[in-house]
Amino acid sequence: MKPKDTFILVVNPIAGGQDKANLTQQVKDFTARQEVSLIEYETTGEADEEAIKKLFDEHNPQRILVAGGDGTIKMVAEALEDKDVIIGVLPSGSANGLSVDLNLPKTIEDNLAIACKGDYVEMDMVDINGKKSLHLSDLGVNAALIKNYESGRVRGKLGYALQIINTLTDLDDPFWITIEANGKKTTSEARMVVIANTNKYGTGVTINPIGKFNDGKFEIIILKSLDIITIGKILAGNIPVDDNEDVEIISTEEALIVTDKPVSFQIDGEFYGEEDRLRVKILHRQLKVAVPAKPENIT
DSSP states (O other): OOOOEEEEEEEOTTGGGOOOHHHHHHHHHHHHHTTEEEEEEEOOSSSHHHHHHHHHHHHOOSEEEEEEOHHHHHHHHHHTTTSOOEEEEEEOSSOOHHHHHTTOOSSHHHHHHHHHHOEEEEEEEEEETTEEESSEEEEEHHHHHHHHHHHSSOOHHHHHHHHHHHHHHTOOOOEEEEEEETTEEEEEEESEEEEESSSBOTTSOBSOTTOOTTSSOEEEEEEOSOOHHHHHHHHTTSSOGGGOTTEEEEEESEEEEEEEEEEEEEETTEEEEEEEEEEEEEEEEEEEEEESSOOTTOO
C-alpha cells in the first residue's frame, strides 16, 4: 500500500483575535479526504521553534501548513530554514501581508487547496542582525504602531485602525539614518525606513513598488521628513510611494543601517524593541512556499 503523505499543521490560537476551531476542523476534513496524515501543533509563545523542529524530525512531513499571520509564518520559516519542505499559508492574522504578495485567495477552502496541493515558489529571506525576515521589516512609525497594537486590547483590523490614530497623534521626532550599500553612503532624516523583501503590507499598501521576492536583492525604502497627514496617507495607501519626492528606494544585496538614536523596530509584524544599528543581507531562495500559480514578481 502506498504510504500516506504527512503534513504538520501549525496554529497560532491568538493570531488575528479569532477562534481557530472552525479553521482547524476544515483542515482536518480536507486532509482526511486527501488521505493525508495530519499532525497538529498549537503555538504557545514558548520554545515553539524547538517543538516544530522536533516534530519535523519525527515525522518528515512533505508540507507544513501555517494558520496565523506573518509573524507565525516567519517563526516556522526560521525553525525549518535548512529543511526541504513546502510551507502552505492559511492566512488568519490581523494583517496578512505575505498572503497578499503571494496572491492567495480569501476563502479557507481555496487556500486549503493551494496549501495542500498547489504549486510552490522559492522565496528569498532577509537576515537582519541574525534574525530572519520573509516580508517587511521597518524602523520608525510603523514599528511604533505595531508596538502600540501589541500592547493594546483590541485585535484585528479595528485594533490597527485605532492604533494608527494613537501613533500619529504621539508621533516621535524624525531621526537621522546612514545607510552603506552598493559601495555608497546615504545620510538622511527619516520618519520610517523599510527593509522590504516583498511589495505590500497586509492592508494592501504597496510600500515597495520595485521588489521581487526571489531576485536575490532587498529594498530599503526611506520615508523622509514627512508631515503627519502625508504619513497617514501613505500608510493608508492613498499616496503611491514612488510618486513622492520625499521617498528614496535603494535596492541591494547587503547593507549597514545606522541611526542617530535607538528607534522602534519590527520584523514581519512583530515588535523587536529599539535598534540603532542593523546589518542586513539577502539569503537567496531559502524557502518553498505554496502558491496558486507563479506570481508576476517571480524572476
